Amino acid sequence: xxxxxxxxxxxxxxxxxxNETDAARKRWAESPHGLLxxxxxxxxxxxxxxxxxxxxxxxxxxxxxxxxxxxxxxAMHEARKWRSxxxxxxxxxxxxxxxxxxxxxxxxGVEAPAPExxxxxxxxxxxxxxxxxDPRRYPEVNSPAGESFRRxxxxxxxxxxxxxxxxxxxxxxxxxxxxxxxxxxRVVGSKPLPGEPQLRxxxxxxxxIRHARR
Ligand code: HEC
Ligand code: HEC
Numbered sequence: 001x002x003x004x005x006x007x008x009x010x011x012x013x014x015x016x017x018x019n020e021t022d023a024a025r026k027r028w029a030e031s032p033h034g035l036l037x038x039x040x041x042x043x044x045x046x047x048x049x050x051x052x053x054x055x056x057x058x059x060x061x062x063x064x065x066x067x068x069x070x071x072x073x074x075a076m077h078e079a080r081k082w083r084s085x086x087x088x089x090x091x092x093x094x095x096x097x098x099x100x101x102x103x104x105x106x107x108x109g110v111e112a113p114a115p116e117x118x119x120x121x122x123x124x125x126x127x128x129x130x131x132x133x134d135p136r137r138y139p140e141v142n143s144p145a146g147e148s149f150r151r152x153x154x155x156x157x158x159x160x161x162x163x164x165x166x167x168x169x170x171x172x173x174x175x176x177x178x179x180x181x182x183x184x185x186r187v188v189g190s191k192p193l194p195g196e197p198q199l200r201x202x203x204x205x206x207x208x209i210r211h212a213r214r
Contacts, residue, residue, distance in 0.1 A: 024068075042180045043183070044180075046071065056124075057121060074127070076156070132158040133158070165212060
């Protein structure tokens with residue numbers, strides 16, 4: 001192992017990653033485009049919530065995926081979406097992505113992973129990905145009883161499999177998602193706008209609890 005790689009490992013072991021995250025956060029927060037970047041992903045998903053935190057995949061996610069926005073949760077997207085998202089993000093890190101001007105301003109100090117690490121990153125995200133709801137298994141999702149859930153919970157990612165959580169767990173997840181929605185300024189039940197679907201949190205929780213993992 002090269003000594004620089006060894007040094008890096010020591011830093012990681014010493015928890016220097018947390019400082020890197022802070023430094024990255026500061027950089028994008030201070031960018032003239034900070035407001036836009038801040039809205040890309042909500043806060044609240046922190047380093048210590050990553051699955052298999054000691055794995056190389058988790059370390060790479062912490063290293064590369066906080067440079068422009070808040071940390072992404074691997075469970076946000078289903079497996080088949082991650083590869084293309086990682087590709088899109090890595091192009092940006094290399095300064096070859098869309099939003100060129102905006103990203104060029106931020107490029108000073110932004111690092112891109114080597115191809116080998118890009119593969120590991122994508123594999124890690126896929127391994128801990130969201131599982132999509134199978135409508136054949138839950139036909140109720142297409143009935144009126146599933147409407148609030150169907151409309152609210154598909155806006156940012158696939159409809160999640162209700163068996164991901166127990167009946168006890170779901171309300172807290174739904175409450176966090178409400179915060180995510182407020183954060184991203186999308187449809188929130190409390191502030192109806194003309195033409196937007198009315199979200200009924202009780203209906204969403206009821207649907208998920210009916211089909212939750214036992
Ligand atoms: C160079 C800056 C930059 C880095 C580094 C970066 N992203 Fe992004 N990311 C963006 C921008 C800009 C957007 C908003 C536009 C878009 O969605 O492509 C975004 C959006 C996202 C989204 C929300 C869009 C969606 O499809 O849900 C996710 C998830 C995401 N990034 C994950 C990641 C992951 C995982 C990494 C690390 C592999 C990463 N990002 C690294 C710039 C970056
Ligand atoms: C505004 C965008 C947005 C909407 C709308 C949204 N989510 Fe999410 N969801 C996220 C983001 C961002 C994450 C990853 C960060 C996190 O876990 O908070 C996520 C992650 C998840 C996860 C995986 C993490 C876990 O704790 O299991 C589940 C399950 C989930 N959402 C369920 C839902 C449900 C149910 C709804 C509808 C009430 C919903 N989401 C609506 C943005 C959204």
